[in-house]
Amino acid sequence: MLAELRRTPISGVFELLAQPFADHRGAFLNSFRAQELAFMSSWGDRGIAQVNLSRTEAVGTIRGLHLQADPHSEAKLVRCLQGRVWDVAVDLRQDSATYGHWHAVELTPKQSNALLIPEGCAHGFQVLEAGSELLYLHSGTWEQEAETGVRWDDPQLGIAWPLPAADLSDRDRSLPFLPS
Template structure:
């Protein structure tokens, strides 16, 4: 195996660590191997239903906290392809021992890491370098009516964003607090 899975304090949220192969030509990273993640019981038998790319230009921009509600819940594997981001998962599974808790990790191409976020957890990130790009693998298709989320600055969550908040979308400004869900 070329990847290692690091457990986080939130059940089902893992940091995937992979070492890029580098030589005089550049570098190569195997970004996803279903058999490795299935063997490690993290991705399991989920399919990849959707792949998304995002680029965020402005330093400090926050996107999220987003998820899709049941029955359209989805797992995500998020990897940074360019720049650096502070990536956050928030446990919103009512029956979870870590309900309402968050975990953050810096993602960058140099580290070759990714964050695996299971169904029922919200996801968001803050840009630590302008022009940061993310690759998302989703286990389910996007369903507009199932879109939901939480406010990035919810005092109950108290997420320790590394930079002052930058740009936010109108949608993200209008997301509810955890206490209102």
């Protein structure tokens, strides 16, 4: 079954909606089909270079806002496998009409949705349900020297996190603010 792409206000950021096949045995979801996303002009001809799985226990935990800088920038497709998260993409492309804008969606296994985040956009999320797990498909590999991001509480972004922030890593607390 073809997935549906829902456009967001940020160019290149899409919510991917899929309908699982369900019967008395359970359910099956085709969570990524490259030729389908290429046809929809969203993933294009990018390959998958890395797959990551993240589990976060505490409700309110924020992870992010992370990205890989050029020349190691990467696209991500993020899907929630367990629990619920509020997933955020932030446009940090200097030449973009939506630079500094953010868009968020709630990702859950029940909704079978995912967020496609292009190169140059930061990603973060807040855990809404304990023990939430995310699966990431990356178009590039992680390179430590290219790791960067912006502060989750940057006043220029004004992200309206749904819960009080909890349990941030030292790394995330020390990310820079956007330049004024």
